[in-house]
Amino acid sequence: MTGKKLIEEKLKKAKIEIGDKIRIDSKTIKKEGVLMPHHLFSDDDVITIKLDNGYNIGIAVDKDTKITFLEKHKQSVKKTKDIPFDKNKPTISIIGTGGTIACYVDYRTGAVHPASSAKDLAFAVPEIFDICNVKTQVAFQILSENFEVENWKKIAHIVAEELNNGSKGVIIPHGTDTLGYTAAALSFMIKNLTGPVVIVGAQRSSDRPSSDAELNLLSAAIVASKSDIGEVVAVMHNEISDTCNAIHRGTKVRKFHTSRRDAFKSVNEEIIGFVKNGEIKLNTDYKKKAKGTVVVDDKMQTDVAMIYAYPGLKPEDIPDKKGVVFIGTGLGHVPEKILPRIKELTDKGTVFAMTSQCIFGRINMSVYSTGRDLLKAGVISCKDMLPEAAYVKLMWALGHSKKHDEIEEIMRKNIAGEISTRTRSDTFL
């Protein structure tokens, strides 16, 4: 017997429940702490305990590991409290999807369910109820690297339903890995937003002293309940200190660091605004919330690939798909020996679009011969779109037309703030 079953067996035998203080003696480590629920993203054979210093650690359990009961958990008073409702406060919806920020609640509360239920949130970040009333539901619970188009669609429909049912805004806690892709996808899929849609993540779960989960979530709640933004935005740490959150446009936000809390940056434009000391400061350049009904337009062609250009890329590396987004070099180039393959596939109906691995700046395929040849072959310039925004947009465009010129028209038109009208010199690194 190994894994989950082994752990369950050992805990049952010692009559240990979640929240009890225990001692673990394994071959490699001996520690005392409070038993936490199984961590969503831990391996099956790992048990998590909270140490006295507040850190959670995971310990691998095998048949020789000794688990000893030390002390019964103290029932939390807060846990049985009812969720407050204040009719003078706006009501927002939280749609759980998984990721590090969801672990937050899991870790701090000691609650059995790792997702963010309203009770979990009340217990973990009670300050949120000073801002707004909260309706919650869990759409699904997955690591964001495993997201698929179907996940975006499901979220889009729940968002529309919640706003159409009267919520002032929506918060979507999300893993940070593909947060930018989801933000862009929802930007294209949801029309006529009657309230802010705020995607929020955390780079560090709350068991770590410098977690960004709490501030990010509270700032997200402020934006969702108090702003007049009618766009999909991402709210994340703006700087390394715990004082300010940036509000990024969903089609312009990108993760630039594997671990820093201020990993997210807007590309080729200013941030929409920021939240500091509980106050929102907005720039003028954003879409205000609409009146009427939120509509979902989620027709997507999933047979699309992103291809990174590099020296040595070969014609056979270009797949036969309905759409291909190149992450080209410089102003929008690929090795010229790829051209015959592009022409061959274009003749078969593949639509090619061009973005740049420079990330910052704008595609311009008119400067050098390689670019002009690509334009002649029908490759569509994605202007200053992020590669991830161009990818979901091409899926969406292919979902709406089968004609190259119509698809090109969609790609060239600014639909959700993905194309900046002018190049600013103050929006670079």
Next chain:
Amino acid sequence: MTGKKLIEEKLKKAKIEIGDKIRIDSKTIKKEGVLMPHHLFSDDDVITIKLDNGYNIGIAVDKDTKITFLEKHKQSVKKTKDIPFDKNKPTISIIGTGGTIACYVDYRTGAVHPASSAKDLAFAVPEIFDICNVKTQVAFQILSENFEVENWKKIAHIVAEELNNGSKGVIIPHGTDTLGYTAAALSFMIKNLTGPVVIVGAQRSSDRPSSDAELNLLSAAIVASKSDIGEVVAVMHNEISDTCNAIHRGTKVRKFHTSRRDAFKSVNEEIIGFVKNGEIKLNTDYKKKAKGTVVVDDKMQTDVAMIYAYPGLKPEDIPDKKGVVFIGTGLGHVPEKILPRIKELTDKGTVFAMTSQCIFGRINMSVYSTGRDLLKAGVISCKDMLPEAAYVKLMWALGHSKKHDEIEEIMRKNIAGEISTRTRSDTFL
């Protein structure tokens, strides 16, 4: 008759030579200016003239276009001058490869050959001879998006030959698109450098008022002739103004903007130093030049691909190659449904390595279950390497061993400054 032939015919008829003042009347434009040599990267049917305001423009010529002779060119005195040689100055080598910086000489001199011959340089940037003596040769002349492994090898051998024949340093003018890839490739291929190897490019050719070609080239000459660096470095604009050039480590430099002159940044570490007002300021953290003989070790396995990870990436998108470098999400993840394909190919001998599309930060596959599964499947962490550096390094590692554990050992070892020993908080955006 169209294209090059048509233009030649018209010029011959009107007895026009390069450097003559002419008038062009086409359907769309009427302009006077000095006839420039055919631009390397222009289409065949385009004629280039320099206007009175200093701008060069290209005009498409068809059979109805009128070209009129206005004035004979004035023979330049400088052009016939001998290249100066000062035995008290160090001698460096310039190895031409093409790109925007090579157009510089082409445009400014009016010389027929677009590559940087010593005479062209003397005529165009005579200040270089205040710094050093110059030996030049043209390795080849191609747009950098068309570089192949063979191009890297050829440059590596010329670099070694020039240094071993007594040059104090080498300058490699290069297109900016794949400058970072070449810089990394040469860093792995050339051992025991007895002088600085300086790759330099320009974002704007010299016919544009704000060209970076001249300053970049002069700063490169200063670094190549006067520094004691024994590494491959890139010298490019450090800021938007025309005052300072950064010296970047070859394995750490990346192009981050499609058009700005300060597009190149060092990732996860400080720049090695900078050149300001003709003076070099270096940090302590660089490899000093070696004594003895420069050696080329250019065994490379070219059957390697870079694969960008994104939501919707499918198992069949992972090609059957000798090596694959993932540009994963976050700390180093790909969708978990790719795992069986990775295992299948690993069993067949493919070596997988992991970098991050975050670009900044460090791979850590021990945090989440996806990463741990990837580690178990044999995927090698590239730590804080740039994806481009990891790509050429994997080619190089596969060129040196066929055993997974030996390849992994090479990949994990810091060979050319590609892995930073510590993560600095001051080297982010």
